[in-house]
Amino acid sequence: MVKLSKLGFWVQLLGVATCQFNNYPFRVSSIDPSSYANVEVIQTTNFDLDITVDFNQKSVYGTNLLSMKALRDTSEIILDTQGIIIKDAWYSFTNDEKAVYVPANYETYIDKQLGTALRIYLTDKIFLGDLIFVKISYQTTTDSTAINWLTKEQTASKTLAYMFTECQPINCRSFAPLQDTPSVRATYTSKVTVDQPYVVNMSANFTQMKVVNTNQFQYSFAQPIPIPSYLLAISIGNLISKRIGTRTSVITEPTTIVDDAKELQDLNTLLQLSEDYMGTYIWGSYTIIVQPPSFPIGGMENPLLTFASPTIIVGDGSQVYVATHEIGHSWTGNEVTCRDWSNFWLNEGFTVFIERHVSAGVHGPDFSKLGSQLGNQSAWDDMNGYGLSNSYSSLYPIMNGQDPEISSSEVPYEKGFQFLKYLENQMDKPADFQAFLRYYVHRFHLQSVTFLELRIAFKDFITTLYPGDKGTNLLAKVNWVGWVQTPGAIPKDNGLDFTTDAATKMTAMANFYIDNFGQQSPTNIEDYTKAVDPQIKTVFQNQLLSRQSDVTYDVLDRIDKDLNTTLDINPEIGQRWFPLCIAVGYDKCLDAAHKFVGRIGRQKYILPIYQNLVRYGKRNLAYQWFKESQTFYHPITAKKILNIILSSAENDKVVEKQISKFLN
Numbered sequence: 001m002v003k004l005s006k007l008g009f010w011v012q013l014l015g016v017a018t019c020q021f022n023n024y025p026f027r028v029s030s031i032d033p034s035s036y037a038n039v040e041v042i043q044t045t046n047f048d049l050d051i052t053v054d055f056n057q058k059s060v061y062g063t064n065l066l067s068m069k070a071l072r073d074t075s076e077i078i079l080d081t082q083g084i085i086i087k088d089a090w091y092s093f094t095n096d097e098k099a100v101y102v103p104a105n106y107e108t109y110i111d112k113q114l115g116t117a118l119r120i121y122l123t124d125k126i127f128l129g130d131l132i133f134v135k136i137s138y139q140t141t142t143d144s145t146a147i148n149w150l151t152k153e154q155t156a157s158k159t160l161a162y163m164f165t166e167c168q169p170i171n172c173r174s175f176a177p178l179q180d181t182p183s184v185r186a187t188y189t190s191k192v193t194v195d196q197p198y199v200v201n202m203s204a205n206f207t208q209m210k211v212v213n214t215n216q217f218q219y220s221f222a223q224p225i226p227i228p229s230y231l232l233a234i235s236i237g238n239l240i241s242k243r244i245g246t247r248t249s250v251i252t253e254p255t256t257i258v259d260d261a262k263e264l265q266d267l268n269t270l271l272q273l274s275e276d277y278m279g280t281y282i283w284g285s286y287t288i289i290v291q292p293p294s295f296p297i298g299g300m301e302n303p304l305l306t307f308a309s310p311t312i313i314v315g316d317g318s319q320v321y322v323a324t325h326e327i328g329h330s331w332t333g334n335e336v337t338c339r340d341w342s343n344f345w346l347n348e349g350f351t352v353f354i355e356r357h358v359s360a361g362v363h364g365p366d367f368s369k370l371g372s373q374l375g376n377q378s379a380w381d382d383m384n385g386y387g388l389s390n391s392y393s394s395l396y397p398i399m400n401g402q403d404p405e406i407s408s409s410e411v412p413y414e415k416g417f418q419f420l421k422y423l424e425n426q427m428d429k430p431a432d433f434q435a436f437l438r439y440y441v442h443r444f445h446l447q448s449v450t451f452l453e454l455r456i457a458f459k460d461f462i463t464t465l466y467p468g469d470k471g472t473n474l475l476a477k478v479n480w481v482g483w484v485q486t487p488g489a490i491p492k493d494n495g496l497d498f499t500t501d502a503a504t505k506m507t508a509m510a511n512f513y514i515d516n517f518g519q520q521s522p523t524n525i526e527d528y529t530k531a532v533d534p535q536i537k538t539v540f541q542n543q544l545l546s547r548q549s550d551v552t553y554d555v556l557d558r559i560d561k562d563l564n565t566t567l568d569i570n571p572e573i574g575q576r577w578f579p580l581c582i583a584v585g586y587d588k589c590l591d592a593a594h595k596f597v598g599r600i601g602r603q604k605y606i607l608p609i610y611q612n613l614v615r616y617g618k619r620n621l622a623y624q625w626f627k628e629s630q631t632f633y634h635p636i637t638a639k640k641i642l643n644i645i646l647s648s649a650e651n652d653k654v655v656e657k658q659i660s661k662f663l664n
C-alpha cells in the first residue's frame, strides 16, 4: 500500500497524474534486504538529532539532520521509518549558517515486516560525490518498537519514569528516520531536551548539559566514530554513575548502584584481558548501564555504553560473562560489523569466541567448555524449532523480506563459535588464530562485511602464514559451504569436543532421578548444591528437559525437595525448570513461575514459560499473566508473547475474544 502525504497535496495542486511515479517502485536494498534505504546510490556520513523526549505523551519529537554523500547520480533518497509520523522534510546543499533548506516532497510505503519506507524527492538531481543535507521533522508514536516507556512504579527506585531504546536489528527506524542498515556507518551528534531532573545517557560521548528553562535540561552528545544505526541508543531516568576502574563505570538507578557496582567490580580486568587478546580498544571509556527488569535481552553492545539486563546481577557473579561478551563486541560487531542480518554470525560467533577465550582465562578452561556445551544444546533446540533444512538453521539465514528478528536465535552465536573454534584447531597453535583475529579486525576496521570477505581474508592470512602445500591443504580442508550455508548439523569429523567431567556427573545425576522415578535421592547432591560454576546446574536441568517424556511429578517433587529448584535465584534455572514443571503438571511451581515472569522481562527467560503454558493447556493463565505485565514488558517482548498466545488461539473462542478485544 502506498500512502501519499505531502506529495499528494502537490500532485493535486499541480494537476499531475500520480501514475508518473509508477516507474519507481519501492524495493528493498540490494545491499541489505532488511532495509528500503537506497544505500546503493547515497549514504549517510553523519546524523544530528535535535529531539525532545516527552514522558507525558510517551513520544520523542524533533528533527534528524542527515549529512549524505551521493555514490551515484540520483534525484531521490529513501529512508527507513516505523511507527513514526513524518511532519516535514527539507534539503540543502550546504550546512553552514547560510544554508537554505528547500521543502521536499515525499511519499511513504508501508511494509508490515520492515516498517515504512520514506521516499524524499529532490527537485535538483545530485551527482556522484555531491554532499546533501536532509532534515526531517518527525514524532514517534506508541507503535515505535525501539522505545520502552516505563512508569516510575516499574523502576527500581520508583522516583521517575524511565525510557530506553533497543535498536537491533531493525528498530532504529522507529526512533528516527534514517538508513537503518548495518551496511552504512555514520558518526552522530545529538541534543536531547528532557524535563528536569531526568538524566540522559547515549551510546556517545557526553559533551554538555545546559538548563533550557526552569523545567528542562538539554543534554548533548557526540559519537565521532562511525557506527551502524543499530548501535544508536538512549536511556533516560533517575540514573547515577559510579566509576569502578580507570576506564570503566557503572550507571544505574540510585537504589541498586552499590550492588551493581560490586557485582561488576572486575569490569576493568575483563576489558584489559579482552584488549590483551584482541588489540587496541578504540572506543575510549567503557560503561555498563544496568537497565530496569523489562530490558528484553541480556545485553546490548551499544558503544561506550553497554545496556545490560539486571538479570546479570545475580549476586554470585555467575552472569558477569554477559559483560565479557559485550566487551568482546567492541572489536567484532562494533569495529567490524556484519553488512546485513544474514551475516549476523560475524558479530556474534566472533564475540562468543572472544568471550570464551577471556572467560577461560578468568574461570578456567572448563567454564568455557561448559558454556560451549550448553550453547550447543541451545542451538540444537533452535535448529529443531526452525527445522533442520530451514536456512535459519544455518549461519546464513535467507530473510525473504521477513523481519530479521525472526531469525534471531542461538545459531549465529554457537555455530559461529564452533566454526571459529574449528578454524583455530586447524592452525599450529592458538596464537596463530589470535593473530588472524587481529588481522581480520585491522583489515576491516570500521567496515561492514559479509562472510565472503572473511573467507578472502582467511585465505590471504593462511597463504602468508603457511606458504606452500601446508597452507593450500589447510584451505582445501575447510568446508565453507558446509559450515556457513548448509542448515542443520555442522560438518562431520570436526574434532570439536566440549565434554567435561562435571557435566558428565550432572547428566548421570539427572538420569538417576528419572530412572528411579523420584523414589530415591542420589548420594552426590552436593555436586549440584555446592557447584562453584552455576553452569553445572544448567547441565542438570538440560538433561531433565532432554528426557522430558520420562519425567514425572514424583521426579520433580523429589528434585525440588533435594535441590530447592523452584526457589533458585539463578534465572538460567527458572528458564528451564518452570517450563518443565508446567509440561509435567507439577503445579507447585506455578506461584514462583508467575512471580518470575512478572519481575523479569528478558525474552530468553520468560518466552519458554509462556510457550509451555500455551502448549500444555494453560493458555488462559498465560493470557492472564501477560495482561498483568504487558505494560512492564518491552514492546518487542510483548509482541512475541502475544504471538505465542495467539498461535493456537483458534481452538479457544474465549481467549480469542479477549485477545481481539485487547488488540482493538
Ligand SMILES: [Zn+2]
Binding pocket: 325, 329, 347, 348, 351
Ligand atoms: Zn552479542
